[in-house]
Amino acid sequence: MDSVKPSAVTPRKSKFARTVAKVLHLRAASGIAPVDGVQKVVAQEKVKDDKHRHKSAASRPQSFDINDNDEHEKSLALEVLVAKLFASLSSVKAAYAQLQYAQSPYDGDGIQGADHMVVSELKNLSDLKQCYIKKQFDPSPDTSLVLADIQELKSLSKIYEIMGKKLESQLRLKESEIMYLREKMEESNRQNRLLEKRLNQSGHLSMPGNLRQSGLSPSHFIAVLRHTDKSIRSFVKLMIDEMKSAGWDLDAAARSIVSDVAYWRADDKCFAFESFVSREMFDGFHLPNFSLQEESPPDKKNQQQLFFRRFTELKSAKATEYIARKPKSTFAKFCRAKYLQLIHPQMETSFSGNLNQRSLVNSGEFPDNSFFATFVEMARRVWLLHCLAFSFDPEASIFQVGRGCRFSEVYMECVAEDALLSENAPEADPPVAFTVVPGFRIGKTVIQCQVYLSQLHTKVNR
Secondary structure (H helix, E strand, O other): OOOOOHHHHHHHHHHHHHHHHHHHHHHHHHOOOOHHHHHHHHHHHHHHHHHHHHHHHHHHHHHHHHHHHHHHHHHHHHHHHHHHHHHHHHHHHHHHHHHHHHHOOOOHHHHHHHHHHHHHHHHHHHHHHHHHHHOOOOOOHHHHHHHHHHHHHHHHHHHHHHHHHHHHHHHHHHHHHHHHHHHHHHHHHHHHHHHHHHHHHHOOOOOOOOOOHHHOOHHHHHHHHHHHHHHHHHHHHHHHHHHHHOOOOHHHHHHHHOOOEOOOOHHHHHHHHHHHHHHHHOOOOOOOOOOOOOOOOOOOOOHHHHHHHHHHHHOOOOHHHHHHHOOOOHHHHHHHHHHHHHOOHHHHHHHHOOOHHHHHHHOOOOOOOHHHHHHHHHHHHHHHHHHHHOOOOOOOEEEOOOOOOOOOOOOEEEOOOHHHHOOOOOOOOOOEEEEEEOEEEEOOEEEOEEEEEOOEOOOOOO
């Protein structure tokens, strides 16, 4: 038997082994296995699938974190861009405020600086627009966000500073206007006092010297009434000054005359004192003898001539001189009666410290002082108005408006314009609080009474 040589067998086996290994490798790679190797190949594929699944599971959270970081960075970048946008807009507003402030008074350097700032910020806004379009976001968003907030706060601070300067300038302007108007008011008050003094000293009415009874008209009565109003106000002013000097509580005194009245201004309380003086002085005006007990009513036939003669006699006379010359005249009796009726003993005591003036008047004499002289001049005006009223045919009648009545422009004139012009008035037409000066009727002519309108604290039954 021939022996087998290794040299003949080994190469053939090596070549075969390499071929088998190659085939097995290809089958294993393609997933094809011989029948007896099915379980082994499937098991290997299951292991590979498990490994692939574990790898996918491990890689999936890592991919989610990357996307979330991108969204956060994008959101932060947009937030920074918006912050820069608002900061730049605030700078533009501050520059515009500076531009307005520099115009009045004119400041050339300030206007030029504000103009450069506006141009610079507009360029900055254009750059921000390009950054947004090209998606060129800030590399350090946290720092930029803080800087944008600081810039915006600085711009707001500058705006408030400019507003403060502007308000200070307006305040100085208003203060100068107030000083100017106050000086004008003081000058007007001085002129008014001078004219009032001259008017009181003149003692005569601006009426024709040849005025006849047949030529009387309501306009003559209105002229005398206006002089009477002025004389009443002059006396009321003097009386209030005396009250202040004597330490009176003017609020309490006003409440004792007219209670439960809401005054538009504190100075309006003078109308309450004017109402009191008018009420006492015009008491009995509708009677021919003016409530003088000692005087008998004149004859009806000669009544008009008598009263017109009295009017003519006294219209150009000085009151103090007239009563000194004729202390027993009807007018002197009228002055005596009205003084005792108007000036209460307690009032006179507080003014002069005694009742000497009252005793002097009761005895038929008259005091010689400015207070009594002002009173007598007021009494002369009221007396002249009464004489003129009974010189008409038919005679003029007097009327006044009750408390709580509705305001009517036909019969009333409001002494406080605030009542009709104020926007804070709870009603369009506040009711009548009290009558200041009565009104009159002469035939078909109505002369308005002067009233004070105000809301009443207590309801009035109508």
